[in-house]
Amino acid sequence: DTGVSQDPRHKITKRGQNVTFRCDPISEHNRLYWYRQTLGQGPEFLTYFQNEAQLEKSRLLSDRFSAERPKGSFSTLEIQRTEQGDSAMYLCASSLGRINQPQHFGDGTRLSIL
């Protein structure tokens, strides 16, 4: 069990640029979640996958955000035309697909928009 891995750990970019983050879940976990966390707040749900299927997407998520999990293993989160308000920590978590399973978080990708 190597844990949830996220890459990169930090990303600094100019407003208007596109960014992509990667998440590798714990190998036997078929559920994968994306959250966003800003300073002093709890994680905010963005979207989640069961295997390769995206089952729910937050209504707060603008159409500039897209996530994929093409083979049911790793996932990518892309933000197009980044804005200042996108600056945050983006956390990925994974869990087994059975009910009442804990979500295990990665260390996150910190995004800073200049």
Next chain:
Amino acid sequence: QQPVQSPQAVILREGEDAVINCSSSKALYSVHWYRQKHGEAPVFLMILLKGGEQKGHDKISASFNEKKQQSSLYLTASQLSYSGTYFCGTEPSSNTGKLIFGQGTTLQVKP
């Protein structure tokens, strides 16, 4: 709707006890508790399910009252390692996987 945690912050001496509360305005299926240290990932502590179940994890335990839509986390004989921010994550219905987190309670344990 985001659950409300109280207190927002607490400072303890080693060996003292603390209670952190999590209240929701909506019916809940389960409550998940996490601890996050500065710059690190949230770490899972425990899940509480409907049924008023109380679970324990070393000297940390929790209860869940689904009628009141509340959960409480109890930290007894606190240790320096307990310092961090505690979050409750609420799950409104079974197996949605989606957690709605509170704003957090910052706990500082001093020697």
